Amino acid sequence: MDQRARWVGGNSISLLENGEEFFPRVFDAIRQARREVIIETFILFEDKVGMALHAAMRAAAQRGVKVDVLVDGFGSPDLSREFIEGLSSVGVKVRVFDPGKRILGQRLNVFRRMHRKIVVVDGELAFVGGINYSADHLLDFGPKAKQDYAVELRGPIVAPIHQFVLRAIALGDKGPRWFRRRLKQAPPVEREHVGEVKAMFVTRDNRRHTNDIERQYLAVIRAARKRIVIANAYFFPGYRLIKELRRAARRGVDVRLILQGEPDMPIVKTAASMLYHHLLHSGVRIFEYCDRPLHAKIALIDDDWSTVGSSNLDPLSLSLNLEANVIARDKAFNELLWQRMDTLMRESCKLIREDDLESEWSGWRLVRSFFIFHFLRWYPSWLGWLPRQVPRLTLAQATDLAEKRDQREKTGENGATQTTEAA
Incomplete structure (x- = not known):
């Protein structure tokens, strides 16, 4: 389905600078979620930021909120069995984009990554930007803390963002019935105008929206x-x-x-x-x-x-x-x-x-x-000559991740080491 970006009026937009402004707003939105939370991120680490997100997602799922999180297989390669199990045990769906296989301990799947950073809560509130879930987005990380930005959005623009993340999950699951059922459960809703901002949601993929x-x-x-x-x-x-x-x-x-x-x-x-x-x-x-x-x-x-x-x-x-x-x-x-x-x-x-x-x-x-x-x-x-793989989402299983980590440990690789790639 080809979705063309278009201008949508009647929105509010707030600028969020660095993790100090971004993380509290996102975590508070998850805590107040009533029905659904969908998160896409390139990097999710098991540091203080990742564990705070983990706690917020668990709490939301335990009170009946449907929670989906999509991470990139290259940017977030070392999530532990305990981390995944803590989420899946309460119903959080953790998906990995193109996890790939390591050869001699090296990650070779460096191209065509899922680099988006999006959060949608209840189809009413959205966050879009460049901030990952890692402590290096906080000033107390030290000289290597990153300077970055995101926006918080309310109003009609949230509807196309919501449909986009639902479509990403459905297409990744490769199930036409699931695709139609999931989108039917949350059809586009014309949100009330909450401001005067005209906004457009624009994406890049390797199919119809390459540029x-x-x-x-x-x-x-x-x-x-x-x-x-x-x-x-x-x-x-x-x-x-x-x-x-x-x-x-x-x-x-x-x-x-x-x-x-x-x-x-x-x-x-x-x-x-x-x-x-x-x-x-x-x-x-x-x-x-x-x-x-x-x-x-x-x-x-x-x-x-x-x-x-x-x-x-x-x-x-x-x-x-x-x-x-x-x-x-x-x-x-x-x-x-x-x-x-x-x-x-x-x-x-x-x-x-x-x-x-x-x-x-x-x-x-x-x-x-x-x-x-x-x-x-x-x-x-x-x-463009590089292979254009079909987006592949794998539902993360704690046991599978544990086996992969055990294999890496046998080769002497420290699976807990986290490296911040070009994010």
Whole structure:
């Protein structure tokens, strides 16, 4: 079923910055749930955040709420038998997207991941953003705590988000009868208008919506007249996006990029910095966030367009992973996001100037730019050649997970080690 994204009016939207704002709101919503809780996340760890979510889901299920949680098999590889059993014993359905098999202790299923971060409660309240369920989204984690954002939504926009997560579960279960029955139990409901925000829910998959998020970016960048601010954890977009950003800057738009100055993976900064000369020459301003790793996937354009979600502007998000963003048209939300980004740039970022870049032989820079240009131009097509697996959801069984962990322990692998991948 092909669901086209469309603008929906009458919503309210709240910006949630970092785990300190996000986790309490989500956990409180789960505690107040009456009928249903559906959660999708790339990472779920058994740290203090994961255990708090575990407790909230258990309590909801024990009072009769239907609870479904979908985690990614690459991002959340080591959930223990006790963790899963504690949920399944009270009726929580834990599904794993494409769990894959380890070869010599290594996870090789690194492509086409379920990277979305969505929560829907009772079909009335939704959260969408980039925040995973791990303690590294809290400031007390230390210097490696991540800077990130999500939004809380109420109003008619929740209906398409709700239908989307139900459809994801049903298609993953590969049961047409189950698919029809589950959607029939929760048909689209026209929610009351609770605000003035127009919103759109946009997703990326490997079937019919391979470039929906990118197309939304391209359309609004082409129409920009005042400002473009993009804060991105992993920035290495395709040729078309780079071209439109440069064109916007040349016609007088204030184009600013907020990228990682203290990345969680050094290659992230290396990849982005390869574009710096190209962008600076066109008038694009680049700010590196230096307080700690930046994990944001947000943007604002002109006075009323904003987006928050899970999608980076990099090869994985634009060409491979399953992603979800909310786009809002609202001056008040746009202004709030601008204030947060402006504070970030003034207080926690370094403005990159051409003098700051390493001096390079101009000939080498020309050669490198040639190869970067053609890679950016063609990588979406190249990555599309990778196998396009049908989304596969596995209902997690505690016994199965225990057997997998035992096998890893026999090979000497520490199954409890948690690594934060590019999330």
